[in-house]
Amino acid sequence: MPRRFRNLIALLLMTLTASAPIVSAQRRESVDLFVRGGTVVTMDATRRVIDDGAVIVKGGRIIAVGKRAELEAKYAARETIDATGKMIIPGLINGHTHIPMTLFRGLADDLDLNEWLTKYIFPAEAKNVTEDFVRAGTQLGLAEMIRGGTTTYCDMYYFEDAIADETAKAGVRGVLGETVIDFPVADNKTNAEAMAYTERFVQKWKGHALITPAIAPHAPYTVSEEHLKAIHAFSERTGAPVVTHIAETRKEVEDITKSKGAPPVTYLARIGFLTNRVIAAHMVFPNADELATLKRLGVGIVHNPQSNMKLASGVAPVPQMLAADLPLGLGTDGAASNNDLDMWEEMDTAAKLHKLFSNDPKAVNAQEAFEMATIRGARAVHLEREIGSIEKDKRADLVIVDMDDLNQVPLYNIYSDLVYATKASDVRTVIIEGRLVMRDRRLLTLNESDIKTRARAFREKIVQSLAPSSAPKR
Ligand SMILES: [Zn+2]
Secondary structure (H helix, E strand, C coil), X not given: CCHHHHHHHHHHHHHXXXXXXXXXXXXXXXXXXXXXXXXXXXXXXXCCEECCEEEEEECCEEEEEEEHHHHHCCEEEEEXXXXXXXXXXXXXXXXXXXXXXXXXXXXXCCCCHHHHHHHHHHHHHHHHCCHHHHHHHHXXXXXXXXXXXXXXXXXXXXXXXXXXXXXXXXXXXXXXEEEECCCCCCCCCCHHHHHHXXXXXXXXXXXXXXXXXEEEECCCCCCCXXXXXXXXXXXXXXXXXXXXXXXXXXXXXXXXXXXXXXXHHHHHHHCCCCCCCEEEEEXXXXXXXXXXXXXXXXXXXXXXXXXXXXXXCCCCCHHHHHHXXXXXXXXXXXXXXXXXXXXXXXXXXXXXXXXXXXXXXXXXXXXXXXXXXXXXXXXXXXXXXXXXXXXXXXXXXXXXXXXXCHHHCCCCCHXXXXXXXXXXXXEEEEEECCEEEEECCEECCCCHHHHHHHHHHHHHHHXXXXXXXXXXXX
């Protein structure tokens, strides 16, 4: 080729490559956030996994998911996060907590539910739970959950309005239930007070982008039939979810059967309490008919394997629930009966517990365990249209997880790696409603050292409040 032709071609090529980005920049839509380059585990209906993928966020929602190169040509972002060599997963959903109980972590262990509740937890709560306590414990729990990639949690406690306030400030998503129980508690002394508090609480937070206010009758053995019916009516009128504990222990099933003539799920269905707004934690002892009732009524169920193991409550029929395609999530329960808020441990435990218990290594596989912490968990808390997967139009709750830590190498199957090998400490960056709440393990909305100082100060108060016989020994 003559030299002048070669020069001409070179010149043409230079012009083309120089002008290409300018042309596409003009066409690119401007967005808030571009998460680029990671392996996207979408958890959409086809369980698509996209290598060298990207997620585009605008106005707190996901507006596109796909291949990095294709989306780079279409969008220009104010902020870009490089997730190359990492996994991008849907934010994890902790379906059952009592978040301020982080301050009772390790106060009393190695006891059954009845002794643990009546000798330690209820007395410690009676003497220590104030709004200040609740705020301090909530901040501690929020920080721990963000660190572990949990972006949504479902809670039941006292002073839930203060919990909602702390949760919104930290930028975390919550389905938050104010407790209703038939004895005087820290925030409300009577049922009338509790119902009035919940009315104000639900009206105040209804429609908030992050907070779904709920009502939380403690359990069928601590709330009367009349009060449960009133709570159902309240939920019908306001649309508020109903967070509760059902069929947690054999004793509960025996007691309810004796007093109501039917086991808990049958009794609660009979009085009209169970609906597709109910989120029922534990559900260790439903019978086969009751599983069908739960399915028919659309009740959300939250499995708490570590709490059930620690209190030796029993083993929920999870393989049967999955076979029936029930809306089944995973939860840690309060930190006093777990003793952490780590959803990675919960997934791992769920998969292994049911293999052992059913004597079948195929029971609850890794993908099913991961589904319970994401998309199936979203169904359990009745938010499947908003969260639980990385899909267009869903809320931008995204977690970027390392995939090259020693415990993750070499990688054969992504769900196996996530459930059996990945740890909470592998979580790098957390985004909720399109907002960064942790970047490269640094918390952006909470002050870690202040939180620890306050929690330790409460420890001293709690120890002093208990009788010498029940005070914990170091
Ligand atoms: Zn609980």
